Amino acid sequence: MASTLRHVTFKNSHIDIAGDLRLPSDFSEVDKSHAALVLVTPGSSVKEQAGGIYAQRMVDKGFVTLVFDPSYQGQSGGEPRDLEDPWARTEDVRCAVDYLMTLKFVDEDRIGVLGICAGGGYAVNAALTEHRIKAVGTVVAVNIGRANRQNEASPDTGFQMLAAVGKQRTIEARGGAQHRVNWIPDSPEAAREAGIDDRDTLEAVDFYRTSRGYNKHSTNRMYFRSIAPMLGFDAFQ
Template identity: 55%
Template sequence: MNQIQSVTFKNCTWDVAAELYLPDNFDTNKKYAAIVCVHPGSSCKGQTAGLYAAKLADQGFVTIAFDASFQGESGGEPRYIEDPATRVEDVRCAVDYLVTLPYIDEEKIGVLGVCAGGGYAVNAAMTEKRIKAVGSVVGANIGRLNREGDPIAVLEAIGKQRTAEARGAEPLINNWIPNSPEERDAVGITKDNVDVFQAVEYYRTPRGQNACAPNKLRFTSVGSIIAFDAFHLVEDLLTQPIQIIAGSVPGAFGSLKDGQELYARVRSEKDLFIVEGATHYDLYDQPEATGKALEKLVPFYRKHLDA
């Protein structure tokens, strides 16, 4: 059984809340490979990122999962912001923290991201060369997703909302997804819309619900998301090996097509593994799907982190 320590590290002036997973028979006199685990949008350290962190710690890695800045138990104001630049900086700051630990081999640090966290992990690795290996599980380009539909209309609405808030209006805080299965059903979301349907099952029921992930998003922060491209310059700047994992069942969040696009564009050592029959959310926590993902991830990290 791995040990879990609650820790914090700094991003700018605030504390980022994290959980450090230590392998069984952990020895402070040894040097360990480490993996930074990055949670999806709307998520937190205690959900799927923490699941993968725990499973990788079981295999001998030191891992760390953290709440994004402005969210969960982490600091930063205003609250409920999803800011891609800060999310990427969170990853760099996690590496800053790891290299201060005497039992971490600074030449053996990897990153693993889930959903939007996969996109952030890839983006961070482009400019953070202390990261030596990149894993992406159902990685999604959150900017691409938010540019679908009518992004210009959304940006116009954001401008009006910012004006209103500058003049004293209350901030507009939306839900990422319907707040309960009943609310989902009432607005007509069916199993055919597999990603949103299962998102509610994961985030808003005891299956994955966590107090650090209250399903709140500050509307005005969506402008930064729309302008973000997780894979911009990936052909030129991603030099590390990458293991991409996706489910074969396509959904509205587009992680399958994003995984395929990423694989096609990356020029470094790469592998794309499709888990047959798996949905996006199966790869968050379902034992069969996550087990297959880990069967690829563990040897990948052992090879490239020499662990």
């Protein structure tokens, strides 16, 4: 018997979060002892991509799994679109646990979280204060705040980025257009043309921006104002 996929929705405050709930092949509605995992996706990624792959691998091992699109992204709600808000991402995890707590077939003392890349940092951050999470796993976990701070050439560069965000906020407050930037190049060809030789970036492009992992709900765009909250975030504090 194959595993079962259910499309579900739960709330983070006023935002509808779109999720995929997977049930193992030996699933029973009357069995209240199923262990469950919340899967937390990488930055820019939606539930059908890396998170969905790991969710399926873990359901094949007998877990109930829940993977979801972050607030403001994919098929989840929230405005402005493409916002990467670390605090919202962490709260998404807590709200996913809330949802699992409503399922009678999930053992509330056997809920874990598995985060991938930036999702690994968000998973750890959520578990620091969400003690209903009994186990934490990560795959190439990234502290997105620290990574962004270290990527800046100097402290002055960080200040310049914050100044640019402030300028953009003023433009939007006065009725101007929103601004978005790419997470990664839109294609392997674009990466080569840009002279990018960083292995991690090239591997991300080869997965997310080709037929291997492309999904129409992943825009590969980040709302520019996301930069400020990311620079101020630390996943491990």
